[in-house]
Amino acid sequence: MESINFRRCSNIKELQINEEIRDREVRLIDVDGSQLGIFPSRKAMEMAFDKKMDLVKIAPNAKPPVCRIMDYGKYKYELAKKEKEAKKNQRVINVKEVRLTPNIETHDLNVKAKRAVEFLKDGDKVKVSVRFRGRELGHTEKGKEVLSEFAEITSEVGVIDKHPKLEGKNMVMYLMPKTE
Structure with missing residues (x-):
């Protein structure tokens, strides 16, 4: 042979x-x-x-x-086909960011919240960050108030995934879409 x-x-x-x-x-x-x-x-x-x-x-x-x-x-073809089918069924979750300041006015906050609601309705996570500059770092409780108010405004479509936490000069909170 x-x-x-x-x-x-x-x-x-x-x-x-x-x-x-x-x-x-x-x-x-x-x-x-x-x-x-x-x-x-x-x-x-x-x-x-x-x-x-x-x-x-x-x-x-x-x-x-x-x-x-x-x-x-x-x-190999069958494996690739199964892998492609599994990919088709999975949903990629993006993280969108909304930046705020501790001295934000209510109208501006509502505009940013409206944008975040759109992101949440699309199924994306939202990272809400309050940036402190200069002397504002001495008043981080003001940033916490802004974030809690923001969470309250978006509470119809989103829930808090990670509670507000100070990271350097930013206070960060994550929201995720509500599951029904």
Whole structure:
């Protein structure tokens, strides 16, 4: 029998295929899932090539390692398809930021709150930060009042995820959309 020398690049590092399998003996599983028994890896590879399939090591830590005869290209395609489907169903949550000052007027606060409500309705988290400058750092309680008032205004659509906390010269609070 002539030796067939071809390799396929594998993106999945755990799975070894064809010539990458260096074990002396392997437990072989057929295409339909039935166990064929323990074979030398050369014989198992020949059996796979006779069926125009690939030999894939699926359980490397077993004694002896378990290999399966399968179409590796089709297997990778199915995995990619499942991964794409899972990605389609997941929702990416963005964090939008609203910046305030401790001396903000009520109208300006309402305008910023209205913008935050839009973000929350879109399903995004909102980071609300009050920036203190100069002597304002001595009156951080004013910033806490502004943040609690902001949370009260947006309470219909959002809840506090992380309570106000002073981080350097900023007091930060996170809001997340209400789940119904």
